[in-house]
Amino acid sequence: MVSSSGSPRVDAESDYMRARRHQVLSALAARLRNDTEDVQAMSFDEVVAALGRRGEHYVGTKVIPLDAIVGSVDKARDFDRRFRPTSRTSRERWERLARASRTGEVIPPIDVYQIGDYYFVRDGHHRVSVARSLGVDLIEARVTAIETFLAPVGIDDRADLELKYWRRIMLQRVPFTGEARAAVAVDEPTDYGVIAETVEAWATRTMHAEGAYMDKQTMAKRWYAEEFKPVVKMIEEAGVRGDDERPAAAYLRIAGERYRLIREHEWNAEVMAAVSKGRRKRRRPDTTR
Template identity: 55%
Template sequence: MNRDTGFPRADAESDFLRARRRQVLSRLANWLRREPDDVNIMLPFHEVVDALGWVSERRIGLRVIQLSSIVGSVDRGRDFDRRFRPTSGRVRERWERLALAARRGENIPPIEVYRIGGLHFIIDGHHRVSVAHAMGLDSIDAQVTEVRTKLDPAGIRYRGDLIVKDYRRIFLERVPLTGQARASVIVSDPWDYAQLGEHVEAWGFRLMQDEGAFLDRQTIAARWFAEEYEPVVRMLHQADLIGTHTEAEAYMWVAGERYRLIRTHRWDDEVIETLRTQR
């Protein structure tokens, strides 16, 4: 609990020291728990956009945003941790000046952020956000520019999550599923998206050979999902072969095992029973 002395300058100095102490203790706790290295690092805006795929942006103006929704930075990630606690004494002078202004009730200009989905990334205002956190505030005024991306940022918590998003974006460029089909095909290991993309493209090549006609990626993706993926997933559910995996992961497993064991691309009850006995 903060104990104010009634002297704004002294209290601002105490605010900074308290924030620094919390940052050091948090880093130590993460080390003792053997947390991933990126658990307390801000998400880099440009890496997030690259992973999700930039579509467009528009300025939507002044908004009140939740401090908890600010997860990253355009270019100042090294000065503050994920919760905007100072990582060194380098920012102390400016930090304390802003804390003093806030304690005196002076007007603090809004920060500037990019918005991707429900996440915000600071363009300008890192110190202001850090001070707001230290003062126990929940929200802050911000000038917002909304960025639309090919993929939804849902599920991004740490920097490592961007790898999965990046592979999924590339997969969906190769296999442009839409609607429910797009939402249904999910894997946990980013490399599985690369392997699944190769599998669908091979399936599409065999389909074009069988039909003697060129098919574009959109058509192949839609037909693969309707004619191959959905029927197989239904059989896997009936045979209780999904287990703890996602449907797409189970599909990839049985597709690989099917060809390894019985050298076929067909699907029927005999194939499923063979796979069940080999599990």
């Protein structure tokens, strides 16, 4: 419960100072952890750029949880992840809204964009900030839902957004579906670009050999079935997949090693033996130091 002195003005001033103090302490702790992104409000534009925008539709006015509001359309630097003000520039406005909330004045709904389970404030940043400071759990909002190319899950910080961005680029170039879409996943963002180039190069060689054109959908299906799955199986059987290494990451690593050693694009038992032998040599400890 938020305490009350009986004076809405004094209480609003205390509310503001408490919110600023918590923001400063949280930012300091994050800096000491070298994890400043953990406290920054997310940028709507950055999220949409990463996931890809397909369309939008107006949902209407509804009550939404304040904890689900994670970012802003245009004021991501003015408030932290918990919507505490990051500077004193809007103190007067903030305290005016706090007084209005404490005295029971009607506060108009905020405007938000919804992406999955996340909400981003278009208008009403100070109303969100005050409500959170006063311990409110829900807030009324006019909601516009954004449809995205990638599913809006697992986007808690900018590192997640970078991974999503590169995955989206890959899937737009190579439209994997179903099992393939789930299997071709990596942890290094730029590896998605390498996968896209690898698939396109494979398709070019295949079309040249067959004398026939294949569209993007066919390219994605055939590469997964004729190249990726058989090679991953060979990698598993040869025992050259690293601990906790994703299948797609193992494929990229072994494919690069294969070409480095023999300058070929073929896969067979001899190739895997050469790769395995080369891997063992590189792992041999250096006894000359």
